[in-house]
Amino acid sequence: MDFISKKQILHLAHLANLEISKDEIKSFKKHLAEVLNYFEKLKDLETYNIEPTSQTTGLMNVYRKDSVVSERVLKSEEAIYSAEKVYNGAFVANQVINKDL
């Protein structure tokens, strides 16, 4: 990988829900290509029979008692305390379903 196209950058930005400027497109093209190139060194290693590591503590199936601890529950006014747009005690989210459908 020695090249990453403007189209790929825009696709990634779309997937990541980011708006990026023209300057950023230019700099990300360069920086991402450099870093991805650096990642190529991993290809030197044979890892066919190696198990992947996703955690290091060795803990498995950690459960807690299935009960409500009331002091840990946020009241609705606490939950919406930091939201910029609130309506009738609820968050106002962006519309994600097209009205005409």
Add this chain to the structure above:
Amino acid sequence: MSLPHSIHELHNSLRKKEYSLVEMLDKYFMTIKANESLNAFITVTEDYAYKKAKFLQKLLDQGQEVFTQYPLFGVAVAVKDLYLTKGIRTTAASRVLENYIPVYSSTAFEKLEEAGAILVGKTNCDAWAHGASGENSDFGPTRNPHNKDYVPGGSSSGSAVSVAAKMSLIAMGTDTGGSIRLPASFCGVVGLKPTYGAVSRYGVVAMASSLDSMGHFTNTVVDSQKVFEITRGCDGRDSTVKDYKNKLSENKKKFKIGLPKEYFGEGLHPDVKEKVEFAARRFNDLGHEVIEVSLPHTEYAVAVYYIVQTAEVSSNLGRYDGVRYGNGRENFGSEAKRRIMLGTYVLSSGYYDAYYLKAMKVRTLISSDFDKVFESVDVILAPVSPDPPFKIGEKVNNPLKMYLSDIYTVSANLAGIPGISIPIGFSSSGLPIGAQILGPRFGEEKLFVLAKQYLQE
């Protein structure tokens, strides 16, 4: 009055009534004001601090046995602005959270509060903890107190500076790829990155969930151990936390210390090399056996780290949509965007196996390098950063070069092992250099014993 260097010194002064907690805070806030140009704080919490100080002073004046009941009685603490503090703004040094006031606190902060510590402020850092220099903050770079033209190291830059410049006695940081050890080394203080799973991550803004480790800065190793005893342990809110006792035989006097040969090769600055080799000789003089060891997959660590970490970053930062709290995604700075994009790339369809899965497999190899080495030595001694502190702006336009600053620190996070950074001298330009002692998982005790010996505590 002069501000204390250790918790022991503070408690002695309070016992002798050399000063009151309010007088102590006056001095801390004066020092913070005098050092404004270091840009170490995002929020200074005077109201909170004086209120708590008055409450604690009352207990002390009543003659209560406060020092056993509150092991951190009156300790001024600064907290990286990633730790949620109920009712006190928490920004992660990002414009996305610049007005965010959390409605609950992180476990680590709650434990410090319960132990009698007094919050003096929330410290500056690289936004979302993304950086090795402290320059990626949306609130401006933090500066090194030893020389303002130099970086203090990142990402927990303000916390390290706060302890180094006596703006607090202790400070909390986070270490995902070196973010405590690196600034500790650049600022000449003690920095502990505990074992992954030792301290709860609950209520701390997540960077990379399989790597994030909650630790702290102190002037002394004794204090580092004291703070660790407070912050560690299960809270029922982070399922990766494990309760454990360090088993170290009282009679153990002689340790075997490994120097990984891969950490002393090309790319290591001669000033750093000289000081770490000197430290190794000193450990030898102290009666320990120092031998060369090999961590053969070291050269792959940065690549693995920047795949795993950015993948987890892109996922963790996905939650910031400006709906429930914070501002919208257009407020992310360049470095956060770059990491989200990179993480999205390595996780995207068609690339997952080549990057993410491959990295997780090489992570296994890096981790087992350490397991093998710890079969023959007790701890590893190594440089923290390949370079002494560098100038502000020097690496900022070259992300890959900046990422390579993490070369000696990221492996510990990938393997989940603990590390302590201790000051071992100064570079030719007069800036601090640190060395790290790395131990096996849940083996902090060994680090404390050796670090104390080295610093003659």
